[in-house]
Amino acid sequence: MDQFGLKLVFLLVVFISVSAQNELLVQTKLGKIKGSILRTVNDNEIKSFRGIRYAQAPVGDKRFKAPIKVSPWGEKVFDASKDGFQCPQPFIAKELISEDCLHLSVYTKNLHGNLPVIVYIHGGANYLGSSNSESNVGPDYLLDHDIVLVSLNYRLGALGFLSTKTAEAPGNYGFLDQVMALQWVEDHISSFGGNPRLVTIAGHSSGGTAVTLHMVSPLSKGLFHRAITMSGSYTNHYHLNSLMWTRKIASELACPLYNPKDVINCLRNVTWERLIQVRGTLELYGFSDQEWNYEVDGHVLLDTPTNLFAKGDFHKVPIMAGITKDELNYFFSKQENNTGLLNDISLNFDKYAPQLFIFDPNDRVHEKSRRIQQFYLGNKKIQNQDFINFSKIFSDAIINNGVHRLVELARKYVDVFYYRFDYLGRYSLFSNEEGKPRGVGHADDLQYILGTKWFEKKIELHDPEMFMVERITKWWTSFAQNGIPCKNSGINWLASNKTNIYTIYNNKDVSLGGKPFSDRNRFWDELIPIKESAIQKQPY
Ligand SMILES: *[C@@H]1O[C@H](CO)[C@@H](O)[C@H](O)[C@H]1NC(C)=O
Ligand SMILES: *[C@@H]1O[C@H](CO)[C@@H](O)[C@H](O)[C@H]1NC(C)=O
Ligand SMILES: *[C@@H]1O[C@H](CO)[C@@H](O)[C@H](O)[C@H]1NC(C)=O
Ligand SMILES: *[C@@H]1O[C@H](CO)[C@@H](O)[C@H](O)[C@H]1NC(C)=O
Numbered sequence: 001m002d003q004f005g006l007k008l009v010f011l012l013v014v015f016i017s018v019s020a021q022n023e024l025l026v027q028t029k030l031g032k033i034k035g036s037i038l039r040t041v042n043d044n045e046i047k048s049f050r051g052i053r054y055a056q057a058p059v060g061d062k063r064f065k066a067p068i069k070v071s072p073w074g075e076k077v078f079d080a081s082k083d084g085f086q087c088p089q090p091f092i093a094k095e096l097i098s099e100d101c102l103h104l105s106v107y108t109k110n111l112h113g114n115l116p117v118i119v120y121i122h123g124g125a126n127y128l129g130s131s132n133s134e135s136n137v138g139p140d141y142l143l144d145h146d147i148v149l150v151s152l153n154y155r156l157g158a159l160g161f162l163s164t165k166t167a168e169a170p171g172n173y174g175f176l177d178q179v180m181a182l183q184w185v186e187d188h189i190s191s192f193g194g195n196p197r198l199v200t201i202a203g204h205s206s207g208g209t210a211v212t213l214h215m216v217s218p219l220s221k222g223l224f225h226r227a228i229t230m231s232g233s234y235t236n237h238y239h240l241n242s243l244m245w246t247r248k249i250a251s252e253l254a255c256p257l258y259n260p261k262d263v264i265n266c267l268r269n270v271t272w273e274r275l276i277q278v279r280g281t282l283e284l285y286g287f288s289d290q291e292w293n294y295e296v297d298g299h300v301l302l303d304t305p306t307n308l309f310a311k312g313d314f315h316k317v318p319i320m321a322g323i324t325k326d327e328l329n330y331f332f333s334k335q336e337n338n339t340g341l342l343n344d345i346s347l348n349f350d351k352y353a354p355q356l357f358i359f360d361p362n363d364r365v366h367e368k369s370r371r372i373q374q375f376y377l378g379n380k381k382i383q384n385q386d387f388i389n390f391s392k393i394f395s396d397a398i399i400n401n402g403v404h405r406l407v408e409l410a411r412k413y414v415d416v417f418y419y420r421f422d423y424l425g426r427y428s429l430f431s432n433e434e435g436k437p438r439g440v441g442h443a444d445d446l447q448y449i450l451g452t453k454w455f456e457k458k459i460e461l462h463d464p465e466m467f468m469v470e471r472i473t474k475w476w477t478s479f480a481q482n483g484i485p486c487k488n489s490g491i492n493w494l495a496s497n498k499t500n501i502y503t504i505y506n507n508k509d510v511s512l513g514g515k516p517f518s519d520r521n522r523f524w525d526e527l528i529p530i531k532e533s534a535i536q537k538q539p540y
Helices: 003-023 157-161 173-192 206-216 242-252 260-268 272-282 305-310 331-335 339-347 349-357 365-377 384-410 444-448 466-482 518-527
Strands: 025-027 032-034 036-039 045-053 077-079 103-108 115-121 148-152 194-204 226-230 319-324 416-421 503-506 510-513
Touching (some): 032 045, 103 173, 115 173, 115 206, 148 173, 157 173, 157 242, 173 194, 173 206, 194 466, 206 226, 206 305, 206 384, 226 466, 305 384, 319 384, 331 384, 339 349, 349 384, 365 518, 384 518, 444 466
Parallel strands (some): 115 148, 194 226, 226 319, 319 416, 416 503
Antiparallel strands (some): 045 103, 503 510
């Protein structure tokens, strides 16, 4: 090749790389945003914009308040080429955290498309997790399909949900963050090739409960068009006592306890590090408590989610909802050999049960506790070998029954695609001593949908589990596009409706059947009837 030819090649290379760079500069109504390229498991390009700020820093006087929208940033370029900070939480490095954490990430294959949008709300019991692309919500699998993926951060723990049940600190900040992020999607997603009229909200665990909250919140009306909840629904029987948790935190921090103004002034004056440090004292024996939840505040929620679903007072969009086969059945394994604790729980079941299984400690607590003990443990003392039977109470009380009720209540009004995830791959968050999965536990299904770092290994192209990645991501894409998960796939996933309940059992093969765990769900439906659990007693 001669000099001229070389120069031409050089110029061409420069031209191509410059235009590739330009392509990743997006002009939005707020300003310019710079992204970067990631790759899917099939080695397709993902145009990625991570850590886009959607709200002002919720710090200082803005702590314990609704978020405030971000203002346009003029001619500057917002650098979204890497993940942003995660919200304050325990168990991760301090360097990765900032209280200024209200941002979201957008992944797209085509900046000029009009593709369905999936907005993912991460789980973590409302005190853990983030939208981080490496550790939590990787676009690796979903972006091989024709969708735009958005994943968002919201405030966690006390910073997201602490409440005095008064104007000083009404709670729900984490949910208001999510609403603001959904508004951002409506306003700006078309700049990234997404269709703001075709938005699916999806979430796992507490992210799934959040999805059901948006289905009944007047603030979220019109911001989404389909809903996916995995292993979580606020139509559960949770008896919430946020004032108790607020006072526990305040007391640990030597703050005033009762007069809301004094409590909040003091709690605004402690560092987030201290708030995280003391939260460990709320946790009972390493079980994650569900202390941070919603408030019926007359703004985000006008009534409990259960009441609103029961009245048919919710945004009528198609729902995909389900559970894993074994959810929290191995939850108790941490305490497997703690014979003293097992003995004490056996002897004082009614003192432990309301907090562990989140029901009202002041309502027929002896009777309810006795019935639970009888149903799951046959009134025997809890021995080591009973830990699965004991853990099943967590599965049902904390997760399964809420999802079951969602299906029961919502199917009268909308199509509900109900599933149970039964497939046991090589990896699980719940392994035995040899590293073999014990079963299909809570969050094990996520490894087939998101690229996360939680599992021993990420599933790759030639792994035997890859068929499941392809199957579920196709279901999600079809659902986001059509409101039907199995369009043209040869699988007959019937929607549960007024007259029938159908469940897809998603194993190596897919089969259609009736309700999962009908005896266990019937037990809880009778123990804590919907009417009773829907009452939010206050003040405390
Ligand atoms: C708490 O208040 C004191 C006195 O007003 C102030 O010096 C300090 O910086 C505050 N701390 C935080 C974390 O805001
Ligand atoms: C409980 O004890 C058994 C038998 O010694 C052991 O195999 C198992 O790993 C222990 N479990 C835990 C959680 O320590
Ligand atoms: C508990 O688990 C065992 C198997 O480990 C089972 O045989 C038993 O029926 C279960 N239920 C009760 C109520 O004990
Ligand atoms: C419910 O779904 C089944 C199966 O698709 C159908 O046969 C039945 O007519 C539906 N019922 C109503 C009320 O739509």
